[in-house]
Amino acid sequence: MSDDIADVKVTVTVNGRPRRAAVPPRLTLADFLRERCQLTGTHLGCEHGVCGACSVLLDGEAVCACLMFAVQADGAEVTTVEGLSPGDGELSPVQAAFRDHHGLQCGFCTPGFVVSVTAFLRDNPDPSDDQIREALSGNLCRCTGYQGIFKAVRAAAESSSASATPSETR
Amino acid sequence: MKPTAFDYHAPASPEEAVSLLGSLGDGAKIIAGGQSLTPMLALRLAVFEHLVDIRRIESLRGVSRSNGTVRVGAGTTEAAVGRSDVVAADVPLLARATPFIGHLAIRNRGTIGGCVAHADAAAEYPAVALALDATIETLSPRGTRSIPAAEFFTGIWSTALEPDELITALEFGVWSGRTGFAVEEFAVRSGDFAIAGATVAVELSSSGSVDRCAIGLFGLGPTAVRATAAEESAAGTAVPDLNPDEIGQAALAGQDVPSDSHGSAAYRTRVGAAMVATAWRRAVKEASGE
Ligand SMILES: Cc1cc2nc3c(=O)[nH]c(=O)nc-3n(C[C@H](O)[C@H](O)[C@H](O)COP(=O)(O)OP(=O)(O)OC[C@H]3O[C@@H](n4cnc5c(N)ncnc54)[C@H](O)[C@@H]3O)c2cc1C
Ligand code: FES
Ligand code: FES
Numbered sequence: 072m073s074d075d076i077a078d079v080k081v082t083v084t085v086n087g088r089p090r091r092a093a094v095p096p097r098l099t100l101a102d103f104l105r106e107r108c109q110l111t112g113t114h115l116g117c118e119h120g121v122c123g124a125c126s127v128l129l130d131g132e133a134v135c136a137c138l139m140f141a142v143q144a145d146g147a148e149v150t151t152v153e154g155l156s157p158g159d160g161e162l163s164p165v166q167a168a169f170r171d172h173h174g175l176q177c178g179f180c181t182p183g184f185v186v187s188v189t190a191f192l193r194d195n196p197d198p199s200d201d202q203i204r205e206a207l208s209g210n211l212c213r214c215t216g217y218q219g220i221f222k223a224v225r226a227a228a229e230s231s232s233a234s235a236t237p238s239e240t241r
Numbered sequence: 242m243k244p245t246a247f248d249y250h251a252p253a254s255p256e257e258a259v260s261l262l263g264s265l266g267d268g269a270k271i272i273a274g275g276q277s278l279t280p281m282l283a284l285r286l287a288v289f290e291h292l293v294d295i296r297r298i299e300s301l302r303g304v305s306r307s308n309g310t311v312r313v314g315a316g317t318t319e320a321a322v323g324r325s326d327v328v329a330a331d332v333p334l335l336a337r338a339t340p341f342i343g344h345l346a347i348r349n350r351g352t353i354g355g356c357v358a359h360a361d362a363a364a365e366y367p368a369v370a371l372a373l374d375a376t377i378e379t380l381s382p383r384g385t386r387s388i389p390a391a392e393f394f395t396g397i398w399s400t401a402l403e404p405d406e407l408i409t410a411l412e413f414g415v416w417s418g419r420t421g422f423a424v425e426e427f428a429v430r431s432g433d434f435a436i437a438g439a440t441v442a443v444e445l446s447s448s449g450s451v452d453r454c455a456i457g458l459f460g461l462g463p464t465a466v467r468a469t470a471a472e473e474s475a476a477g478t479a480v481p482d483l484n485p486d487e488i489g490q491a492a493l494a495g496q497d498v499p500s501d502s503h504g505s506a507a508y509r510t511r512v513g514a515a516m517v518a519t520a521w522r523r524a525v526k527e528a529s530g531e
Contacts (some may be wrong), residue, residue: 076246076247076248077248079249094250095246096246096247096248097243097245097247097282099243099279102243118242118283119279119280119283119284120279120280120343120346120347121278123344123346126346131347132349133345133346133349134346134349134350135346135347136346136351137279137280137283138275138276138277138280139279139350140249140277140279142249142251142294143272143294144273162443176489184394186344187345191345202359205340205431206345208430208432209342209343209344209345209346209347209432215369221353227270
């Protein structure tokens with residue numbers, strides 16, 4: 072059955088760079104990013120939408136890369152955790168806050184948290200504690216007990232609302 | 242696990258989508274947000290040779306209001322429903338149910354059409370559609386249909402849809418006057434499907450009696466269900482003469498409540514009655530202008 076299914080040509084802009092590939096329709100976006108783009112920061116935990124380890128931004132919105140096929144992302148812009156840092160080994164504000172506030176231990180869940188928290192703080196620059204907890208509910212962590220993660224998000228929100236100009240917070 | 246191999250089709254219009262479904266036959270399935278279908282494909286609970294992706298069809302997306310009804314395109318994401326000012330103002334029950342669906346990453350992809358077509362008994366939108374007597378608009382190679390929500394959910398994960406039939410939109414009547422709306426749900430963790438949940442809409446007369454009311458239950462039967470007997474016993478009665486806890490018990494009386502590892506039928510019945518009672522209190526409070 073799988074032999075007679077043709078690959079489909081897709082173009083996905085990943086972290087600003089257009090990636091052209093011929094993919095089998097059943098290739099998930101997560102596997103496309105990890106195996107075809109060698110961007111292994113997008114992790115796979117459950118592969119059914121529960122753990123959030125595979126979170127990426129699709130045209131700016133957080134989605135589970137395990138619950139999409141690469142063919143569905145044809146023409147879209149994808150940002151992975153690798154695309155969030157400014158480069159040269161520097162950390163993004165959310166990443167730096169995770170490091171400073173013990174928001175990670177083994178680090179398996181961290182890329183997913185960093186991606187969803189980045190989108191959350193962009194849309195809610197001044198969140199309440201309850202909003203932060205709700206925003207974290209789509210990501211599971213087996214190590215930290217979440218308190219460090221919560222503190223990191225609080226700190227990232229405060230540092231960005233202190234530095235952001237209105238045009239940056241949109 | 243990974244899904245079995247399939248061919249991918251991305252039609253540009255609803256007509257093209259249903260003609261593809263018609264010609265490809267039983268091996269074809271619509272994929273919208275994929276938030277229910279993709280896990281089933283990955284777990285190989287479902288196997289299809291062809292997926293017909295409707296997310297690229299512009300005309301299936303968006304919310305509009307005309308002549309006392311709000312039309313929500315089937316391809317509108319749950320997140321977009323949650324952000325819509327029209328939905329918040331004119332179909333508050335739908336707006337208030339939305340944050341209970343999964344978590345944001347799920348709502349960013351999942352669609353209202355996919356949610357009602359999937360027809361999970363514990364899903365929120367089917368209970369809202371039932372409570373508000375929504376109409377499900379469809380298109381198939383044989384033409385269009387308007388299916389009342391009351392006739393749409395036919396059993397466990399089953400609906401009145403034919404295999405080659407596409408939901409194009411849901412239409413909700415706008416309740417006006419002294420109205421109140423509430424959704425209550427109990428789940429193990431935030432974002433999980435409900436153990437038990439209730440949606441309540443009430444409209445009060447100027448003298449403070451119940452002009453009309455609607456109670457939709459989810460997680461409490463083989464499909465979402467309407468608690469018709471409880472509604473009928475409350476209608477026409479003055480609010481102070483109604484005991485919300487009794488309405489909750491009446492709503493659950495005679496329901497075919499499921500048992501599973503998350504809770505026995507007896508437990509779910511108690512939780513469900515409490516959800517109805519709490520939602521009732523909140524809806525009545527809002528309708529009374531308190
Ligand atoms: C972790 C997790 C938690 C979740 N929690 C909840 C929850 O609490 N409450 C809840 O309600 N849902 C929940 N969901 C499911 C989510 O709401 C789905 O988005 C929704 O059930 C299906 O919508 P979809 O667009 O993703 O449909 P898909 O997954 O693409 O399709 C689902 C089914 O509907 C059919 N279909 C889709 N669109 C149409 C159409 N227009 N016409 C005809 N048939 C169509 C498909 O063929 C398929 O059979 C959860 C999902 C996950 C992964
Ligand atoms: S791997 Fe995608 S949500 Fe768990
Ligand atoms: S740090 Fe190990 S899973 Fe979160």
